[in-house]
Amino acid sequence: MPSKKPPTELVEMHGHIVDSLLLPKVLDAILSRGGTYHVRELKLGERQDDPSVARIEVRAETPEKLAEILADIHPHGAAPAKIKDCQLVPADVAGAFPEGFYCTTNFRTEVRVGGSWVEVQNQEMDCGIVVDAGGKTARCIPMVAARLGDRIVVGHAGTRVFPPESETRKANLFEFMASPVSSEKPKAVSVREIAAAMKRTRAAGEKVLAVLGPAVVHTGAGELVVELIRAGYLQVLFAGNALATHDMEQAIYGTSLGVSLEHGLPTDEGHEHHLRTINTIRRMGGIRAAVAAGVVKGGIMAECVRREIPFVLCGSIRDDGPLPEVITDALAAQDAMRAHLPGTGFCLMVATTLHSIAVGNLLPAAVKVACIDINPATVTKLMDRGSTQTVGIVSDAEPFLRALVTELLK
Amino acid sequence: MPSKKPPTELVEMHGHIVDSLLLPKVLDAILSRGGTYHVRELKLGERQDDPSVARIEVRAETPEKLAEILADIHPHGAAPAKIKDCQLVPADVAGAFPEGFYCTTNFRTEVRVGGSWVEVQNQEMDCGIVVDAGGKTARCIPMVAARLGDRIVVGHAGTRVFPPESETRKANLFEFMASPVSSEKPKAVSVREIAAAMKRTRAAGEKVLAVLGPAVVHTGAGELVVELIRAGYLQVLFAGNALATHDMEQAIYGTSLGVSLEHGLPTDEGHEHHLRTINTIRRMGGIRAAVAAGVVKGGIMAECVRREIPFVLCGSIRDDGPLPEVITDALAAQDAMRAHLPGTGFCLMVATTLHSIAVGNLLPAAVKVACIDINPATVTKLMDRGSTQTVGIVSDAEPFLRALVTELLK
Amino acid sequence: MPSKKPPTELVEMHGHIVDSLLLPKVLDAILSRGGTYHVRELKLGERQDDPSVARIEVRAETPEKLAEILADIHPHGAAPAKIKDCQLVPADVAGAFPEGFYCTTNFRTEVRVGGSWVEVQNQEMDCGIVVDAGGKTARCIPMVAARLGDRIVVGHAGTRVFPPESETRKANLFEFMASPVSSEKPKAVSVREIAAAMKRTRAAGEKVLAVLGPAVVHTGAGELVVELIRAGYLQVLFAGNALATHDMEQAIYGTSLGVSLEHGLPTDEGHEHHLRTINTIRRMGGIRAAVAAGVVKGGIMAECVRREIPFVLCGSIRDDGPLPEVITDALAAQDAMRAHLPGTGFCLMVATTLHSIAVGNLLPAAVKVACIDINPATVTKLMDRGSTQTVGIVSDAEPFLRALVTELLK
């Protein structure tokens, strides 16, 4: 860039950039960061199906500020008009990326290597991108997975993302419902739409992933999850020590944290049932052994074992025990969950904050997510992760799942 | 009282005073207020069915402090051993009580007039007690209702309250559930118990009062309330301008605040539907006329009109319009609600803070209350009013009512 | 419109319609309602300061659907290119508008009468517009205020609104902060910005209006409000019976609902203090008399009386008493509040849902609002009313007001 003129870059945008709000967002981001713009060209689609094209000159006071602006507008689909290959820098520290590494979103992304655009595999937000030696494949890896010498993408040059264009175009209700979090919405509609999305997922041969918190069992919805499994609407289960323990406590003692689902009456021995359940399962060597031995006869975990539904139980510092199947190392648990994501088309998150956010971090934007929680803060937090494919519903686990199962089975 | 000895009063307690926590509460209240006690006599029931008797000498530094302590322990059933008539002072200011007036609880209360104990009528908390000229009847009245010359009870002498003894004795689940507010409870049990209490209420020939907030309609539960009415489980309705308007907007436009219950899609004209509904009803002269004219064909209000279910719509400063039937004066609205309380055995409060608390203030402790709200703060606030007959359930209006209707109709 | 061609209307938009999101919103609204569009002309401002112009042909299947779309896009500044006078219809029912009345927003609005654009006075959302006989003035009136023969604007023709263009253009932080509701934001920044806005308001000779809930007193912030008054940062107070009673209970008994602000210890007599306070004020004839007589020596109400700060106390069905100054009729209370709005530049709402929403309904969009509540639901509800001038802050009344007072006084 010439020294007397302010640093400038010409960027291009394509698609439904006006009504999907991408162009306004880009213009706004430029101004917010202290830059200025000049719209060199804007061909607006006259009708709603015509794509648009914009060529915008971005200006900033310093090259650093310009770089910041370009980084900001990049996830909205504004890429430099001048196309280059991406820059690859070998990892010089194991378990860390080179300085200036390209930080991924959960949108579909391509990198340009040797003049060709390569689609990035295992798309996941907050990762880096490693390109293989031959330059034929690229994939997202978390920081800890970087090995010495891995060729890591640095900077934004030669990368492009494909944000969903349809942010405000309600192609279907599911997308529409994505925005405002409130308990005061027609619940039957939400149930119907989620059921429809689950049916579409299964019809497409994709998996439904359920992420469940212990309140599923506390509120008495364990049997409803069993029905979901039997009806073929649950192919993978992610949960924690608590869900599995409460479920098996229910199977063994008829209580959940000591509260009887039959009578609602707690027993002062309640927490003991919880601990004795874990101890019993530990003594038997694990959940599968306990189910095989007939010690755990019913409930979610027994159904998973019998139907060979894979489950990943992730540990936390809050856990008692834990159960033998619980993966106590957080990184190992993340990897165990990642292994089940390919082929997942829908994710149902119920009554769990920690696991919902953890799984939300791992999922590519294309996977539809329905997050049901009675606490609006949990739902809001997940919505903040930004996927337009995420529906947040403030509702109560048991009655909601009851309505969902009824809708799915009818 | 002699000047050298500390002021002292001997009080008596009767009943299940140990296991119902009344005795411990009294002893604690004495200490908390800086008094001391001497248990003169304690006959503890040896077995759980034997009543107990305690005679406790209460001591304080000054007569004022002693009076404070006696006031504190009085609602727990500790009354002076020496029985006197209550003190009656004529109201000297209209719309106000004499200084030192006896402040009512919502527990059953008696006052002693002319040597006889008289049961207080219209029991309501935070009122005064007026005794008729003949001394044969006594009743609670709110401050504004005091007329010049009304004989108002002053002080605690000659009054006794009958707190429910069973605070910790779970005679039935309904009582048990009363205490801790949490969304993580078995919901099917709550539904079952509430349904059972509603059935018992009707079987006893008592009325079910429903207090409903607009989220009942927003979440799509209007039709479920109609089913409750048809099945005979709703005899009186208290609500506000919003519930009635949303319900009739739904009947006229198929939306609630502009959100379609069919499709879940809001329309930007949403709030207009709301206003146009009110305007239409105002133009017709009221809800009854609109139903009669066939303008409002379905929904809660139409069902009430057709089945002659009485309803009280109370105004608030937040209201648009309002509808002609709305009582905009708060005191008139309170009186209108009071008129429907006799004969009420059960009160179902759903998704309303303002109205729930207002009605909670009016109800005697003997009326069972189930308060359902997705916001734990609302439920907690109502529980704080202290009735052991109140069950608070953190849940979602529509799915909860759906389950309740299913349970009632099966 | 011709019978064979679909109904069509040409609309125009002016200003920063791209980066303020108005154009995308309009295009989206057309599609959402099943219409189609054809962008006849789009002159996009090349640089950020250049205004843009768009001419869009809107098409729908039926004239009714077209009317619905035009109604939807009207508040976003899209007005028919063909300019007409507004349609005036005399009110034929007292206390109601003619069918099809124009429903107001809280944005600045003009109506065209006799060929001239007239600015609408008393701008308030959810009202109608009445035009005087001479056609020189127009103003918003609530439904109940319509008198027989009042000339009411009907339909959208001859009306135009001026939505704030800057929705996404963070001219100042205050606007920026307007969007997402979360407790996890830098609080010192919020405090600083609110203090700055309050200072600007006073410097401009405008009034600061405070809307306060009882938790202000419960949390111990009464004295902080007194400091706000003394420092000249509170010119009008809106509240309810509870705030005023708790404040005076604090002045008389040193407690708030029986909880000592000094020791934090509740007394079982707590609620009695509350009632006795009301009774005492009623006996004296009102707050002013009680302050004059020295019965109420300190606190918010005493400060208001002494400094002649006007206050409006609005009643609700939840009230005990109430205090003599409380306006128990909801419509009278709304009017009393409206009388104080002219000249108000800033509104500080703390810890009140009912009053905040009621006042939010009355305020024109141009008045800046800061809503502080510890319950995110309250803050979210107020933000939903849509003013970009509203900042919602999830925080705790006492510590927040303490920081605000410190910032204002330094």
Add this chain to the structure above:
Amino acid sequence: MPSKKPPTELVEMHGHIVDSLLLPKVLDAILSRGGTYHVRELKLGERQDDPSVARIEVRAETPEKLAEILADIHPHGAAPAKIKDCQLVPADVAGAFPEGFYCTTNFRTEVRVGGSWVEVQNQEMDCGIVVDAGGKTARCIPMVAARLGDRIVVGHAGTRVFPPESETRKANLFEFMASPVSSEKPKAVSVREIAAAMKRTRAAGEKVLAVLGPAVVHTGAGELVVELIRAGYLQVLFAGNALATHDMEQAIYGTSLGVSLEHGLPTDEGHEHHLRTINTIRRMGGIRAAVAAGVVKGGIMAECVRREIPFVLCGSIRDDGPLPEVITDALAAQDAMRAHLPGTGFCLMVATTLHSIAVGNLLPAAVKVACIDINPATVTKLMDRGSTQTVGIVSDAEPFLRALVTELLK
């Protein structure tokens, strides 16, 4: 037990069993579980300082039911009148306890071995008790720590717990405040009491443990924590990857999750700052190295490193990175926290659910805990763990800590 008579056990209680509610709880528990009682002897302390003695005969239908009742009433201090040694069973499975193991509370506990009462070390709830070979010492161990052959206490015989007697005896405000969770409390009192408790803790030579969530940094309270450290009111820090990362992001970039604490403005690059911070620290080998190298100059972590305040960072499946010091294995993290508990007299938990509950599980009941969170659900959950030494305050992290620091330093 004879076959014709119902199973019976005589239990004894000592101390302030009436006004501390222990006796009523025991009687209630017996009835709730279907048993009956006969109060053989009750010597009630006549005055408040006199301890009481009760001897109660408990009866149940079957020996199993009797055992359940005895287990229920045991934590309330009701122990069999007939004293035996505790039963010790060698662990037959590594990492699990024998069937029927004694399940610990967080109250001070003693076990009887060889005729002598031995105090249990490392008191922690939901553990087992292991007794050494010589029978001289006993200590709590979690399930996973049980080694083959460890002598584990089984059943309730020969064990006794010392529940705090003072549950309702407000010896000091701290205890009083323990019960109801609400945001509507006088905050200055809470601040004063917590400050006083922290001062007493330090004066007693005990440590203050802080458990902090990321909202501490988000709300801008990082510098206040630094002041706490400097003033000597923070001796150990427990937190997660997020708190430490946000704190160092703040030190390096001046943002927290991309939001500037100076301006409140978020940057779209926000999350990148977060990730780049972790990457930078990973590249340097850890927090201590980064502080030593001057890369992290200010903030909580830098202050901890410089002042040699020990910190434990516990991992979770939600973490990015994580930082090198983060202990990713949940069991290792629990043990690392346990190592810092001896000598801890006060625990300040701010804005963290996961870590607060995890630490609450580890702490003996005698450690005072103040839990501050803006979400009432978090506070309620912690209070449910049952320690009367726990104060829950619903408030906002930054303004609350600001007031606390001001109170501590004055």
